[in-house]
Amino acid sequence: MPSLDFGFVIKVRGFKKVKLGESKLREAYVWGSYSTIEFHNVGIEKITSIKLKNAYPKEVNKGDLIDDWDYFDLSLNSTLKDYPENLKTLDKKWLSESSSMSSKDFKKHANIIKEKLKL
Numbered sequence: 001m002p003s004l005d006f007g008f009v010i011k012v013r014g015f016k017k018v019k020l021g022e023s024k025l026r027e028a029y030v031w032g033s034y035s036t037i038e039f040h041n042v043g044i045e046k047i048t049s050i051k052l053k054n055a056y057p058k059e060v061n062k063g064d065l066i067d068d069w070d071y072f073d074l075s076l077n078s079t080l081k082d083y084p085e086n087l088k089t090l091d092k093k094w095l096s097e098s099s100s101m102s103s104k105d106f107k108k109h110a111n112i113i114k115e116k117l118k119l
Contacts, residue, residue, distance in 0.1 A: 006116050009038040010080070013051070015072045020057070030057045031071035035079055039113050047116065048109050052098050054079040087113060
């Protein structure tokens, strides 16, 4: 097989859990994940990158044991699912909620990747 010319580097920058509110029986939380996705010419240079975030909200019963890592995983996996979909067809709402990058800059970012991968 030929050597890999291009690839993605996914850097997890952190996680954060925030309590949004509570009632007598329920609590509302949001689990956030923060990442950077870089597109590289493997072993040579970083070509383009984007910083992304995702918030996963959920209501839980008071007193239930919560595995925060399950929700952090759902949050990060959502980012990894939504990002390639938006490379194909940009959803401006997704972009404004997930990044501080402008839609013009994201289109340039996506076009660089699609051009290099011949998509």
